[in-house]
Amino acid sequence: MTSSAPTPQTSFADELMAQEMQTVDAVIIERLRSEVALINQIAHYIISAGGKRIRPRLVLLFARALGFQGPERFTLAAIVEFIHTATLLHDDVVDESSLRRGRQTANALFGNAASVLVGDFLYSRAFQMMVSVNRMRVLDVLADATNVIAEGEVLQLMNMHDPDLAIEDYLRVIRYKTAKLFEASARLGAVLANADAATEERCADYGRSLGTAFQLVDDLLDYQGDTQELGKNVGDDLREGKPTLPLLIAMARGTEAERLTIRHAIEHGEVEKLPEIVQIVQRTGALEATREAARAQAEQARAALESIPDSEARKSLLEFCSRSVDRSF
Numbered sequence: 001m002t003s004s005a006p007t008p009q010t011s012f013a014d015e016l017m018a019q020e021m022q023t024v025d026a027v028i029i030e031r032l033r034s035e036v037a038l039i040n041q042i043a044h045y046i047i048s049a050g051g052k053r054i055r056p057r058l059v060l061l062f063a064r065a066l067g068f069q070g071p072e073r074f075t076l077a078a079i080v081e082f083i084h085t086a087t088l089l090h091d092d093v094v095d096e097s098s099l100r101r102g103r104q105t106a107n108a109l110f111g112n113a114a115s116v117l118v119g120d121f122l123y124s125r126a127f128q129m130m131v132s133v134n135r136m137r138v139l140d141v142l143a144d145a146t147n148v149i150a151e152g153e154v155l156q157l158m159n160m161h162d163p164d165l166a167i168e169d170y171l172r173v174i175r176y177k178t179a180k181l182f183e184a185s186a187r188l189g190a191v192l193a194n195a196d197a198a199t200e201e202r203c204a205d206y207g208r209s210l211g212t213a214f215q216l217v218d219d220l221l222d223y224q225g226d227t228q229e230l231g232k233n234v235g236d237d238l239r240e241g242k243p244t245l246p247l248l249i250a251m252a253r254g255t256e257a258e259r260l261t262i263r264h265a266i267e268h269g270e271v272e273k274l275p276e277i278v279q280i281v282q283r284t285g286a287l288e289a290t291r292e293a294a295r296a297q298a299e300q301a302r303a304a305l306e307s308i309p310d311s312e313a314r315k316s317l318l319e320f321c322s323r324s325v326d327r328s329f
Contacts, residue, residue: 017316020060020074021053027078031125038110042118046085046106054214054320055080055185062189062203065313072133073192079142080185082126087149087181089119094157095240137191145184152176161241163263167248174215175208182211199307206304206317213297213324219244220290223281238277241269245293247277249286258284294325 032043056077063073092105093112107115156173186207190200222237251259258280298321
């Protein structure tokens with residue numbers, strides 16, 4: 001399960017944050033610099049691949065919503081993007097992925113060893129930048145997040161090719177591997193604003209729920225989208241033996257023969273029967289059930305914003321809730 005970007009259509013949030021995101025991009029470019037040429041080459045390759053950079057935007061939007069306008073917000077926005085990028089580099093090596101955001105993955109282009117090591121560079125650069133902010137709470141939040149993300153990676157590895165995976169265990173991987181950095185990004189905006197503990201927790205709740213919604217939609221799009229739109233190979237999750245929610249629901253609702261077909265595909269990473277499996281998940285309503293689960297998470301994110309003062313930033317955060325569920329790639 002890897003997280004993709006929301007729809008690229010121009011939105012209120014895009015317009016609101018355009019100038020601030022340019023500043024974040026400038027920080028990213030400046031702090032990517034290394035005396036090692038290959039590090040520069042690979043890091044710039046993956047950073048320049050695009051994406052909507054939702055995690056950095058959450059840092060900026062929550063800081064703005066809670067009244068913080070200091071320059072540290074740009075540093076923290078860049079930090080979470082570096083951490084996210086490092087996870088993508090490592091993910092693609094573990095998953096043996098060849099396509100991300102419509103381009104060859106770094107590991108396909110530069111090799112696994114270089115990708116892993118540049119991912120390590122991005123992690124360590126992120127921690128250098130955290131220290132420069134000189135706030136212990138920031139270090140606490142991000143150290144916890146990176147540790148939990150690593151646990152999520154290992155949990156997902158353990159769950160590979162297991163058709164008997166419980167839905168709660170599947171959701172636990174999402175909370176650890178994907179939603180945790182969304183949560184940390186939202187929480188950091190509150191930390192910068194010196195918000196009280198209750199407000200910080202509500203911001204974290206928003207991020208966790210939004211991140212979960214995003215990943216649920218990513219997982220259903222692996223059986224509903226197409227390679228050109230998604231920017232990744234359709235059926236990658238099945239090839240990697242990942243028992244995601246659409247498959248778990250389809251097995252629970254399908255006939256015995258359909259259940260056995262999906263079990264065999266998960267166990268063996270078999271994509272030859274992908275068209276048949278897509279038909280099964282569609283016939284059983286598994287895709288819509290997964291999107292409904294995402295909608296429920298988005299509603300939780302909305303609820304977490306109820307006590308946040310009304311502002312343009314809050315409107316943008318509410319908009320993310322809708323976009324997280326309704327996107328088609």
